[in-house]
Amino acid sequence: MTIFLHGGKVEIISEDVPFQLKWFKIVLRRERHIKFDGTWSEPRTSVIFERNDSVAILIHDKKMDKIALVEQYRPAVVYEHFGLFEIPAGSTELGESIWNCVRREAKEEVGMKVGDIRMLYQFYVSPGADREKIYLFYAPVDSGDRVSDGGGLEEEGEDIQIFWVDRDEVLKMLADGRIIDAKSIIALQWFVNQH
Secondary structure: OEEEEOOEEEEEEEEEEEEEOOOEEEEEEEEEEEOOOOOEOOOEEEEEEEEOOEEEEEEEEOOOOEEEEEEEEOHHHOOOOOEEEEOOEEEOOOOOOHHHHHHHHHHHHHOEOOOOOEEEEEEEOOOOOEOOEEEEEEEEEOHHHEOOOOOOOHHHOOOOEEEEEEHHHHHHHHHOOOOOOHHHHHHHHHHHHHO
16 A cells, blocks of 8 residues: 655554554554655564544633642653642543543543633644544633532543642743653643743
8 A cells, every 4th residue: 555645655564553542552554665866775674553533621720820730650661650639631532522531631630611612732642653643722710610520430440639739930940851742841831831
């Protein structure tokens, strides 16, 4: 199969899926592409992590002027960090729109009903190996939007701690390296620049 994209050309020689779970799969793709000089690259095998697209939500309590940060166990970085401070986020379910995913994740993780949501950016975190696209949203709320305690879904094994952090503390956390999650850094820098 040959694919033409943005002036480029890729030939897929073969694809294999050696591992798959409900939420993601690993794809081994043998491919070659037209290089910038117009010649074909040598065939290579790429390892691609495929999962549904995700949303990340900068939840801002406008009255308190605080941002919702969550902390939870993150197995991929356990050798360096038990958990990370992040903005709430989650993956879309099969057939779910990103807009519904924002509302669901805000309720599950932080216990907030979000209405006035605005998409800020969409981006890939690691496009060399990961197909996941993240859609970043801003959601202003106030205490009247609370519908539950949040903390995640027990049936999904989530154990999420919620922190409402003011602007000065957010700046300190960014400066001293307590926030090292890319989607959260992007969102919080946007927030600081806009507000």
